[in-house]
Amino acid sequence: MAEKNYYTIDPEGKLKCMKCGVPLIKGKAKFMYLDNGFPVELPVCPVCGFVYVPEELALGKVASVERALEDK
Amino acid sequence: MAQIQERGSTHVYKVNKISKEEMESMVERCVYEHPPFCSAACPLKLDARAFLEAAAAGNFKKALQLYEKIAPFPLVLAMGCEAPCEQKCRIGEIGDAVQIRAVEEAVSRFGQVQKLGSIFRTRKKKSVVLFGSGLFALFLAGEIEKKAYPLTVFCEESDLESFLHTETGFLDEDAFRAELKRLKGKDIQFAFGCTIDRAFFEEKRAAFDVVCASPAVRKKVFPDAVSIPALMYCENEKLVSGPYAGVMDAAFGAKKAALTVDRLAQNLDPRNTRGQEGPVESALYTDLSEAMALTKTPVSSAGYTKEEAIEEASRCIQCRCEECLKSCAYLAHYKKHPGLFAKEIYNNTQIIMGDHQLNKPMNSCALCGQCTVVCPNGVDMARVCLDARRNMVSTDKMPLAPHEFALLDMLFSNDEAFLSRTQPGFESCKYVFFPGCQASAIAPETVKAAYLDLCERLDGGVALMLGCCGAIGDWAGRTELEAQTKEFLDRELSKLGDPIVIAGCPTCKKELQSHEGLRIIGIWDVLLKIGLPEGGHGLERPAALHDSCGARGDKSTQSAIRELAQKLDCTLVDTPYSGDRSPCCGYGGLSAYANREVAKELTDKCLERSDAPYISYCMACRDRFAREGRESKHILELIYGTDAGAPPDISEKRYNRLTLKKELRWELWQEETKEMKLDYDLRYTEEARRMMDERMILTDDVIAVMDEVRKTGACIFDEESGLYIACRRIGNATFWVKFSREGDESYLVHRAWSHRMQVVKREG
Numbered sequence: 001m002a003e004k005n006y007y008t009i010d011p012e013g014k015l016k017c018m019k020c021g022v023p024l025i026k027g028k029a030k031f032m033y034l035d036n037g038f039p040v041e042l043p044v045c046p047v048c049g050f051v052y053v054p055e056e057l058a059l060g061k062v063a064s065v066e067r068a069l070e071d072k
Numbered sequence: 073m074a075q076i077q078e079r080g081s082t083h084v085y086k087v088n089k090i091s092k093e094e095m096e097s098m099v100e101r102c103v104y105e106h107p108p109f110c111s112a113a114c115p116l117k118l119d120a121r122a123f124l125e126a127a128a129a130g131n132f133k134k135a136l137q138l139y140e141k142i143a144p145f146p147l148v149l150a151m152g153c154e155a156p157c158e159q160k161c162r163i164g165e166i167g168d169a170v171q172i173r174a175v176e177e178a179v180s181r182f183g184q185v186q187k188l189g190s191i192f193r194t195r196k197k198k199s200v201v202l203f204g205s206g207l208f209a210l211f212l213a214g215e216i217e218k219k220a221y222p223l224t225v226f227c228e229e230s231d232l233e234s235f236l237h238t239e240t241g242f243l244d245e246d247a248f249r250a251e252l253k254r255l256k257g258k259d260i261q262f263a264f265g266c267t268i269d270r271a272f273f274e275e276k277r278a279a280f281d282v283v284c285a286s287p288a289v290r291k292k293v294f295p296d297a298v299s300i301p302a303l304m305y306c307e308n309e310k311l312v313s314g315p316y317a318g319v320m321d322a323a324f325g326a327k328k329a330a331l332t333v334d335r336l337a338q339n340l341d342p343r344n345t346r347g348q349e350g351p352v353e354s355a356l357y358t359d360l361s362e363a364m365a366l367t368k369t370p371v372s373s374a375g376y377t378k379e380e381a382i383e384e385a386s387r388c389i390q391c392r393c394e395e396c397l398k399s400c401a402y403l404a405h406y407k408k409h410p411g412l413f414a415k416e417i418y419n420n421t422q423i424i425m426g427d428h429q430l431n432k433p434m435n436s437c438a439l440c441g442q443c444t445v446v447c448p449n450g451v452d453m454a455r456v457c458l459d460a461r462r463n464m465v466s467t468d469k470m471p472l473a474p475h476e477f478a479l480l481d482m483l484f485s486n487d488e489a490f491l492s493r494t495q496p497g498f499e500s501c502k503y504v505f506f507p508g509c510q511a512s513a514i515a516p517e518t519v520k521a522a523y524l525d526l527c528e529r530l531d532g533g534v535a536l537m538l539g540c541c542g543a544i545g546d547w548a549g550r551t552e553l554e555a556q557t558k559e560f561l562d563r564e565l566s567k568l569g570d571p572i573v574i575a576g577c578p579t580c581k582k583e584l585q586s587h588e589g590l591r592i593i594g595i596w597d598v599l600l601k602i603g604l605p606e607g608g609h610g611l612e613r614p615a616a617l618h619d620s621c622g623a624r625g626d627k628s629t630q631s632a633i634r635e636l637a638q639k640l641d642c643t644l645v646d647t648p649y650s651g652d653r654s655p656c657c658g659y660g661g662l663s664a665y666a667n668r669e670v671a672k673e674l675t676d677k678c679l680e681r682s683d684a685p686y687i688s689y690c691m692a693c694r695d696r697f698a699r700e701g702r703e704s705k706h707i708l709e710l711i712y713g714t715d716a717g718a719p720p721d722i723s724e725k726r727y728n729r730l731t732l733k734k735e736l737r738w739e740l741w742q743e744e745t746k747e748m749k750l751d752y753d754l755r756y757t758e759e760a761r762r763m764m765d766e767r768m769i770l771t772d773d774v775i776a777v778m779d780e781v782r783k784t785g786a787c788i789f790d791e792e793s794g795l796y797i798a799c800r801r802i803g804n805a806t807f808w809v810k811f812s813r814e815g816d817e818s819y820l821v822h823r824a825w826s827h828r829m830q831v832v833k834r835e836g
Contacts, residue, residue, distance in 0.1 A: 014791045024788060028834035035081030039834060045788075049833040052788055052797065053808065058827040066828050070471030071428045072082035 004039065006031075007061060009054065011043035020047035027051075031062065034069050074483035076476060076553075078804045078828075079468050087422050088463050095418045098456050101449045102411030103355045108391040110157035110172060112354035115324040116142035116149075120157050120172055121392075127175050127385035132378070135385075136183030139176055143323065144214025145254060146180035147247040148207070148240055152319030156351065162358045162391055167366025170388050174371045178381035181247070185254065193259065196221045198337040201277060203268050203293075204286025205229055205238040208316050210255075211326030212284055216333055217258045224261040226276060231264055232256065239322075268292065282336045284312040284329060302349075303342050304329035312336070324350065357393040357448040396443040396451060399649055401673040402663070403443065403453070406433055410443060410451040417456055421463040428469065434460045435474050436670040439547055439661030440621035445652045454661070461549025473828060474666040475548040476804065477768045481726075485509040485540035486557060489729035492564045495533040496740055500569025502532025505595070506584070508577030509540040510659075510691040511708075513725035515716035516732035518708050519576070522595060523736075525605050525712070526574065530598070535568040537561075538733055541580040547662045562587060574598055576708065577690055578629055579622030579660075596632040596689065599711065608711040610642030615705075616682035617644050618697070619654035620690035627652075633689050633707060640710050647681040654678075659692035675700055695719050721765040726772070753818035754778060760821045769807060769824045776802050777809045778819060795822055804828055 008026070015024040027044030029051045030037050043052040053062065106112075110120040119138055126135035136146065143149040153173050161169035200221045202213055205228070216223045229235040236252055243251065266272065273293045277283045290297055290306065290313040297306040297313075304314035304325050312332050316325040328349060335342040369376070369384040376384060396410060397403050406413065413433070420430035437457035444452045464470035472479075489512070494501050505526050507519045519538075526534045542557035561584075565571065573592040575581035584592050617637060623629040630651055637644055649655055655678050658664050658671035675696045679686070685703035687710070688694050697704035698719045709716055720728060737743040754775065756764070764774070777800040781787050787798035790810075799808045810823040 016789045016791070017786075018789055018796065019784065019786045029831055030834045031829045031831050033829040034079060035083055042831070043788075044833055048786070050786060050788065051831045051833055053799075053806070053827060053831055055808070055810075055823060055825045058808065058825045062827045062829055066473065068427070069082055070473050071431045072426075 005041050006038045007057065008041040009043060009057065010041075011052070015043050015052060017045035017048060017050055019050070020045055022047055024050070024052060031065075033066060034072070036069055038065070074480060074487055075803045076472060076479050076483075078472050079470070084468050085424050086467055087424055087469075088466050090418050090421060090459070090463065095415065098414045098418075098452065099411050101447070101451045102409055102414070103357055103393050103449060104409035104411055106354045106356040106393075107352070108356060109160040109162055109354050109358075110170075110391075112352045112356075113156040113160040114142075115156070115320065115350045116327060118142045118157070121388070121390055123179075124170065124172065124175065124385045124388035125390060127179055127381060128388065130378075130382050132179050132183040135179045136185075139179060139183075142327075143180075144218060144258075145210060145251050146183075147177070147243060147251050148210065149319060149323050150176040150180045151247060152207075152240075152242055153323075154318060154320050156320070162360060163363055163366065163387065163389060166360055166363060168368035171368050171371060171376075171384050174376050175381045175385050178376040178378065181250070181375065182378045182381070185250070193220060195259075196337070198281040199224070199279070200282045200284065200333055200337070201226065201280035202284040202286075203227075203273060203276075204289035205235050206286045206288065207239045207319060207322035208314075208325055208329075209284075209286040210236065210238075210240070211323045212312075212329050213260055214258065215326050215330035216284070217260050219330060219334060221282075221333065221337065222261075223259075224263065224280070226263045226266045226268060226272075228266055228268060229264055232262065235262070235264070282312065282333050283310065284333065287313060287315050289313075301325075302328065303332045305332045305342055310336075355449075356391060357395065358389070358391040359395065360389070363389045393448070395446045395448065396453075399446045399653065399655060399677075400443055400453075401655065401677040402437055402670050405436075405670050405673055410447070410453050410456075414451075414453065414456040417460045421460045421469075428464075430460075431464075431471060432474075432667060434464075435666035436663055437661050438621065438656035438658065438663040438671075438674055440656035441624050442621065442649075442653065442655055445624065457661070458547075458549060462551055463549075465549045465551070470549060472804065475550075475662055477722075478544050478662050478665045479548055479550065479553065480803075482509070482540045482542070482544040482553075482557070484726060485512075485538075485729065486560060489538060489726070489733055491536065491538040491733045491736065492568065493737075493741055494535045494568055495527050498533030498535075500533070501535040501571045503530055503574050504535035504537050504565065504568055504571040505574045506537050506539075506541070506576060506580055507595075508575070508580045508691065509538075509729070510695065511576050511706075512538050512729045512732050514691045514695045514720060514728070515706060515709060515714065516728045518706065518712055518714040518716060519732060520736065521712040521714055522576065522708055526595075526598065529602050529605075533571075534574070535571055536736065537564065537568070538729070538736075539564075541577075541583040543579050543583040544662065546583065547660070558587060562590075565590070577622065578620040578626065579690060579692075581629070582622050582626075594629050594632065595708070596629060596636055600632050600635055604636070604639055604711055607713040608640055609713065610637065610640035610710055611685055611687070611703075611705065614643040614645045614684055615687045616647045616684045617642075617650065618647075618657070618678060618686050618688040618693055619651055620688065620693060621654060621656040621660050622690055624652050624654070629689075636707060636711065637687060640707075642687065642710070644687075645682055645684050649681060657688075657690070657693040657696040659690075659696055664696075671696075672700075721761065722768060723764065723771040726770060750775065751817075752778075752782065753814070754821065755814075755819070756821045760823055764824050767825060769826055773802055773807045773826070774809050774821055774824055776800055777807050778811070793822075801830070806830065 010026040011024045024043035029042045108121045123138045155173040158169045299314040316322040332342040365387040439454040545554035658674035664671035694706040734745040780800045781798040805826045807826045
C-alpha cells in the first residue's frame, strides 16, 4: 500500500542548497506539533537534510492544522 | 531569550470541573431569554412580541399563524379576551399601552385563514369524546382536534350554528360566519340534539378512551364531582372538565384540559410533565428611553382597519434586553447574549476529548467589564472568560499561540527592557514612577519628560521603574506567571525602599492594587496636586475623552483626568458610553492578539461615538485609535507638550523601550549600555516591514535567522525569485526570511514568515 503523505511539493530543481551546493529534491519530511506527527514530501537537501517550508504552505495548510490542533 | 513552555500534547484527558452552581450563578444573571411582559402575563403564552412585529410589518398571515397557536378560534378569543397583556405593557407606564387585543381582533379578521387540514392527516389511535357546549367545550374541541385525536362531540344543540352560538353572543355577524367556517373545517364528529343525562353519558362514554365534558354537563351527570382546576380533571369520575369564568379563562382551561387529555390518552399521570402553565413573572429589562409613539390609535366600535392595526402594532417597542449587545462589539460580533455564551464557554472548558470550538471566542473578550456596568443584573463576561482561560491553563488545554507574543513581550519588559533605579542622589525614595510598558513602548519621550518633572517637583525622591505590571499574565489566565511577576516587582520595590507607586496607566494602577501593602496613586492625582508643568496645552479642536477600561469604577481617576483636561483648556465633547460605561479600545484582555477582527470592531465601536480627536489616559488606547487614523493624544502628551507621533510597529515598540532605558541610564545614572550593533548591514523592504508587523515577527527574530546564516552558511537559493531563503527555530516557532545580498556584508529582507510546527527530515 502506498505510504500516506499529507502534502507534496516537488522543487523541480529550482531550489539549491547553498551550504552543500546541490539542488533540493522532493524528500520525506515530517511536521510535528503538540505530540502529533504528519508525514509530508517537501523540498529537502539530499546532503544536509535542510527542509524547506514555503510561505504559502506555512500560512495556509500548516497554519490551519496548527489552529485545529491548538483547539484539541 | 525568554521562553514559555508550549503545552506538551493534545492528548490531555482531564478537566477541572466547574460546579453547576458556579456556572448557573453567571448564566442566570442574563435575562435576555425572559419573556416580554405582555407574553409573561398571557396565560396562553402568546408570543405577543413576535405577533406585533409581524402585524407591524403588515404580515397578517404570519401574525395569525402565531395567534392561532394559542387560539383555535381566534375571533372568539380576541373579541372576548380580558387582555392581561395590555396591563403589563411597558409603554403603558409612560403612555398608552399597545392595544394588543384590538390588533389581535384585526389580525383575526383580515389575516389569511389557514388551509384546511389534509384528509390524509394522521389521526392518533386513542379516541376522545366531549359532552356539552359553550366556550370551554368549543375551545377544548379545537385543542383536541389540533392534537389529532379522533373527537366526537355530543351536544344538545340542533346544529353547528347553535353549537357555536352558545356563550359567543359577543361575536358580530362577520366574526360568527368566519368562525363557523373555521369550525366546519375541523375534523370533528358532531352528534346534535342529544339529551345528555347520566344514562346517555354512561352509554356513550364506554366507546372512547378519554372523556371530557362541559361544566354544565358535569354538574348534571356528576353533581358531586370535584374538579382539580390546575388539571381540569375530576379524578374519581375520570372526567376531563372544570370550572371557568370568562373567555380567557375558558381558553386557558381548555389548554390545561387538552394537556390532561394528552397525558390520559398515553396512560400517564396528568399531574406530571406539564411544564410551566399560566402567567409568569418576567425580570426582563426594557429600555424605555427610545419609546416614541405614546398615544394609542383610537379604536372604533367596528375595531381597527388593517392600516390602523399596523399603526398600532408599530407602537410596540419590541421589549428585549440587549444592553450588553448594544454596547459591546465583542458580544455583538458573536451575536450571542451572555446567558447562552457563558454556558457555551463553561462547557468548552469541560470537554475531555474533541475540539474546543469556544477557545477563540473565550480569548477574544477584552475582559474590560463594560457588560457588567451596562447590564441591569451585572452580567460578568470578563469573569466567565477569565475563569475559563485559567481553568484551561490549569489542565494544560490552553493553546499558547494566541497569547505567546504578548506574554513574551511581558517577559521582555521585565527583563531586557526592565529598569529600576532610585532618583540620583537618593538611597531610597518616597515615590516610584511606574509609567507602564505601553507608555515606554509608544511614547518614550513623554515618559522621560514626566519622570524628570516628577523628580524636580516632588520631595523625598522619585525612583523609576520601567516594566510590566503583570496584567498580561493575568489576562492570559496564566496565574503562575502573574504571581511570579508580582513577586519580582515586590522584590524590586523593596530595594527602592517600598515607595508609593505613581502609576502612569490606570490598568497598572488596578493590577498593582492587588499587591499587599502597596500604596498606589495615579500620576494624574499628583499633577492635580502639584499643578501642571509649564508648556502644556490642550488640543485646538474640541475633543472626545475616552475613559480607559482600567479606570472602570474608579471615579476619582475619571474626574481627575477631566479636571486636568479643563486646566489644559481642552474643550471636551460629550460621547455616549463614557465614564464607567466606556468600551475597551481592543487592547484589553489580549483581545488584539487572539482575534484581530474583534479587536478592530472594539476600536471602531470606541471611535464611532464621535468624529472629534480623541484624548485618552491609557497609552494602548492612544495607540489603537491612532492606528485607525484618528487624531489621538494621551493626556500626558498634552501636559508635557510631547508628540509620540505615528504609532510604532511591534519591533519599534521593543526598540523604544530599550532606547529609553539606555538613554535614561546614561543621562541620569551615567551607566553605559553595551552596544548591540550588528556587524553587518540589514535592511528591510517596506513590504517586509508591514508583513512582519502583521505576522508578529520581530526584527530580533530576523536578526537571529541572519546571524545563523552568516555562521553556518545554511540557506537555499530560489531560482524563480532570485532570492535566498533561510530559517531558524526560535522558542516555539520557526522563522523564515527571504532576502537578497546587496554586497558582502549587506542584506535586504524581502519577506518573512513563521510556523509553530516543527519540521524534520524523515528517513526512508
